[in-house]
Amino acid sequence: MTRRIGIKDVAREAGVSAATVSLVLNDRSSHRIPAVTQERVRRVAAEIGYAPNTLARGLRTRQTRTIGFVSDRIATTPYAVRMIEAAQDAARANGHLLFLVNTGGDPELEREAIATLQAQQVDGFVYACMWHRAVDVPATLPAGSVLLDARPLTGEFPSVVPDDRGGAVAAVQELVDAGHTRIAYVDIDEHPAPLASGLRLEGYLEVLERAGIEPDPALHVRGESDAAGGREAASRVLELPADRRPTALFCFNDRIAMGAYAAARHHGMEIPTDLSVVGYDDQQLIAAELDPPLTTVALPHAEMGRWAVEVLLGARDRPSTEEGPVLMPCPLIRRDSVGPPPTRQQPGRRRA
Amino acid sequence: MTRRIGIKDVAREAGVSAATVSLVLNDRSSHRIPAVTQERVRRVAAEIGYAPNTLARGLRTRQTRTIGFVSDRIATTPYAVRMIEAAQDAARANGHLLFLVNTGGDPELEREAIATLQAQQVDGFVYACMWHRAVDVPATLPAGSVLLDARPLTGEFPSVVPDDRGGAVAAVQELVDAGHTRIAYVDIDEHPAPLASGLRLEGYLEVLERAGIEPDPALHVRGESDAAGGREAASRVLELPADRRPTALFCFNDRIAMGAYAAARHHGMEIPTDLSVVGYDDQQLIAAELDPPLTTVALPHAEMGRWAVEVLLGARDRPSTEEGPVLMPCPLIRRDSVGPPPTRQQPGRRRA
DNA sequence: CTCACGCGGTAAACCGATTTACCACTATCG
DNA sequence: CGATAGTGGTAAATCGGTTTACCGCGTGAG
Numbered sequence: 009m010t011r012r013i014g015i016k017d018v019a020r021e022a023g024v025s026a027a028t029v030s031l032v033l034n035d036r037s038s039h040r041i042p043a044v045t046q047e048r049v050r051r052v053a054a055e056i057g058y059a060p061n062t063l064a065r066g067l068r069t070r071q072t073r074t075i076g077f078v079s080d081r082i083a084t085t086p087y088a089v090r091m092i093e094a095a096q097d098a099a100r101a102n103g104h105l106l107f108l109v110n111t112g113g114d115p116e117l118e119r120e121a122i123a124t125l126q127a128q129q130v131d132g133f134v135y136a137c138m139w140h141r142a143v144d145v146p147a148t149l150p151a152g153s154v155l156l157d158a159r160p161l162t163g164e165f166p167s168v169v170p171d172d173r174g175g176a177v178a179a180v181q182e183l184v185d186a187g188h189t190r191i192a193y194v195d196i197d198e199h200p201a202p203l204a205s206g207l208r209l210e211g212y213l214e215v216l217e218r219a220g221i222e223p224d225p226a227l228h229v230r231g232e233s234d235a236a237g238g239r240e241a242a243s244r245v246l247e248l249p250a251d252r253r254p255t256a257l258f259c260f261n262d263r264i265a266m267g268a269y270a271a272a273r274h275h276g277m278e279i280p281t282d283l284s285v286v287g288y289d290d291q292q293l294i295a296a297e298l299d300p301p302l303t304t305v306a307l308p309h310a311e312m313g314r315w316a317v318e319v320l321l322g323a324r325d326r327p328s329t330e331e332g333p334v335l336m337p338c339p340l341i342r343r344d345s346v347g348p349p350p351t352r353q354q355p356g357r358r359r360a
Numbered sequence: 361m362t363r364r365i366g367i368k369d370v371a372r373e374a375g376v377s378a379a380t381v382s383l384v385l386n387d388r389s390s391h392r393i394p395a396v397t398q399e400r401v402r403r404v405a406a407e408i409g410y411a412p413n414t415l416a417r418g419l420r421t422r423q424t425r426t427i428g429f430v431s432d433r434i435a436t437t438p439y440a441v442r443m444i445e446a447a448q449d450a451a452r453a454n455g456h457l458l459f460l461v462n463t464g465g466d467p468e469l470e471r472e473a474i475a476t477l478q479a480q481q482v483d484g485f486v487y488a489c490m491w492h493r494a495v496d497v498p499a500t501l502p503a504g505s506v507l508l509d510a511r512p513l514t515g516e517f518p519s520v521v522p523d524d525r526g527g528a529v530a531a532v533q534e535l536v537d538a539g540h541t542r543i544a545y546v547d548i549d550e551h552p553a554p555l556a557s558g559l560r561l562e563g564y565l566e567v568l569e570r571a572g573i574e575p576d577p578a579l580h581v582r583g584e585s586d587a588a589g590g591r592e593a594a595s596r597v598l599e600l601p602a603d604r605r606p607t608a609l610f611c612f613n614d615r616i617a618m619g620a621y622a623a624a625r626h627h628g629m630e631i632p633t634d635l636s637v638v639g640y641d642d643q644q645l646i647a648a649e650l651d652p653p654l655t656t657v658a659l660p661h662a663e664m665g666r667w668a669v670e671v672l673l674g675a676r677d678r679p680s681t682e683e684g685p686v687l688m689p690c691p692l693i694r695r696d697s698v699g700p701p702p703t704r705q706q707p708g709r710r711r712a
Numbered sequence: 713c714t715c716a717c718g719c720g721g722t723a724a725a726c727c728g729a730t731t732t733a734c735c736a737c738t739a740t741c742g
Numbered sequence: 743c744g745a746t747a748g749t750g751g752t753a754a755a756t757c758g759g760t761t762t763a764c765c766g767c768g769t770g771a772g
Binding site: 067089092096107108270273 | 411412413414415416418419424426429433434441444445448449452457458459460461462475476477478479480481586587588591615618619622625643645646648649650651
C-alpha cells in the first residue's frame, strides 16, 4: 500500500510550493502565475496522478460537492428508480456525488439520516417520495432542501410532482377524440386516497365536461390496486346493460389496466375493437408487454429527479414557493389499446 | 445561519479541553477519565447538540465510513433495486453511508467514478451489475472491493451471484414432482447468451436426468426476452403433435412466462389444468398479478446486496476467492400455475 | 529524602488541502 | 534618487477533529 500522493508531492516534483500548486490547479489566476509554471505544475500533477483529497478540501472550503438523497423506499415501486438514476446523473453532470439513504418512511430513521448526512457536510438535501404524496417534512430538514415527488404540508421548499391532472386530461381526451362518449374511470380503492387518485378524477371530469358529456356516476368504480382488483372493478362496469356500458376505460394505473384486459377477455371483448383502455404509469415490463400493447400515461420520474437536483445545485432557477409544487407533465404514450368505439347510432366525432 | 457547533464548544461548556471531549466521546478510556467528568462531557454534548464533523475526523483517521457503490445501471431491471436497498440498509447497520454511482457500463465513466470516489476516501467499493454477468473488472478498482451479481473474469475479488443452476433445479423438480415428464425449457434468444441461460439449462437437464427422463431437443426453444417472444416460442412447442407436446413449461423469466400464458390461452389451454408453467425472477408486478398467479423462482437480490456490503465491511467472513463466486440460493415461490399433467396413461408419481 | 507511579488531564502535532498576507526583487516614473 | 507599481511566488493560518507525548501533583516505597 503506497502512500497516497498529495499536493506536496506535486509541489516538490514541480519545484514550487503547495500554495502555487493549489492556485494553479484551481485556476485562481488572480495571482497570475506565468504560463510556463502553470504548464509545469499541471504536467507534473498529471504525471504522478495527483487527485486532491476532497475531505481536506471540504474541510477548508465548507463545500463537499455531495448531496444527501433521502427517500422513503426505493424498492416498493420499481419504476421510481428512474428518479434516482436521473438524480445521480444530474449530480454527476454538476460535479456532485449522491449519498443515498432510504428510511422506509420511519421518522426516527429520517432524523438520524439527516443528522448523519449533515455531519458529512453535504451541500444539500433532496427529500424524495416514491409516489406523489403530501408530506410532513421532518423539522430538521434544512432550509434549501428540495422535495421530489412530494408536496410539503408545511414549510417552504421547492417541490416537484407529476401533473396527474394533466396526464388524466391527455388520456381521457385521447378517448374522446377517438369518438368515445361512455368512458369509465377505474379508480383505486385505497384509504387514504392517494393524491393522484383525486387529481386524475378531476382531469377525467374536466374532459367530459369540455366534451359536453354528462358524467355517469356508475362509470366511476374502484378496485384494489392490482390486477385482480382491476379485473373485478372493470367487470362491474362491463356487466352494465348495453346502453349504459362503457366503450372505453381510463384505468388508474397499468396494473389495473392489466386486470381490465383480463375482464375484457372474460366478457369476450377484444381490445381495442370492442373496448378501448388507457392506463397510467407506463410501467416497464407491463405496459408494452400486454397484448395489445397498452396506451398509457408516463410518469416523468427521470425529469423530476433531474429537476430536483438541478434546482438544489442552482443549475436551474428556483421556483417561487408560493405557487406550490412544480407540475411536471405526464406524456401520453400511444400504443394499440385505443380505437374507435364499436359501431353505434352516431359515429365518433373527431376533434382536431 | 448559526455557526455549526464544534468540539471546542463542548470543551468550553464542560470546562475541559477538546482532547478530553474527543477521548470521552470516542470511549478511549485508556486515559481513564473519571466517570463524573465523562458524564458531564456527554451531557453537555447532548445538550448543545454536538455532532462531529466527519470530514475532519476522516481526514485524521483515514476512515470515512463511506462506501462507493458503483453499478452499471439501476433502471433497466427494476427489480434489482432491492439489491441497492439491501446494500444501503446493511451499510447503515454497520455505521456506513453509501455513495451511489451508476455508470451505464461505460468504462470511461467507471474509471472516473472510481477516481472520484477514491478522492472522497471511501473505505471500500462494491461493484455491482444488475444482472448476473462475468465482468472485466476495471483495472483501477482497488483490491478488497467486492463484486455483486458479477463474477470476475480476472483478478481476485470476493463475489456473489445467484445460484441459477440451483434455482432451475428447484423449478424443474417441482414440475417433475407434480408428475410431468414432458417439460419444455423456453429459453431466451440473446447473443451472447447470458450466464443465467446456460446455468438454468444445466439445472433443467440435471433434473431430467435424475428423474430418468430423456431430454427432447425439440422441447428446448428460444425466443426474444419479452412477452411477445415468449408467446411465440411457447406456441412452437404447444403446436407439436399431442404425443410430443409438453405438459409443462419452464420459462427463462417471468416475462416469457407471461407470453406463455398468452400462447396457452390462444391454444385454448387452461393453466394449470392443461399446462403447468414456472417462471424465473419473481418479478414484482408480474408474477403475482398473472392469472393464475405464477409459480416462479426468486432472485435473491436483497440477500446478495447485504452479503456484498457485509463482506466488504468485515461483518461477514470473506470467502476464499479460489472457490469462485458465492452462490446465493434462489428460492422457489409456489403459486398457482403448477398442477398435475392432464390425465394420461400413467398417473404422476410423487416423490417425497 | 528521593524515586516511581498513578491520576487527571492538556498542549500540540497532524491529516491535506485552501487562501490571505506579505516578501523580495525589478522596472518605471516624476 | 526615492516612491510606486508590478512580478512571481511563498509562509503560515485555517478548517475540526484525533492522538501522542508529557505535565504537575500527591503518595507510598525504599
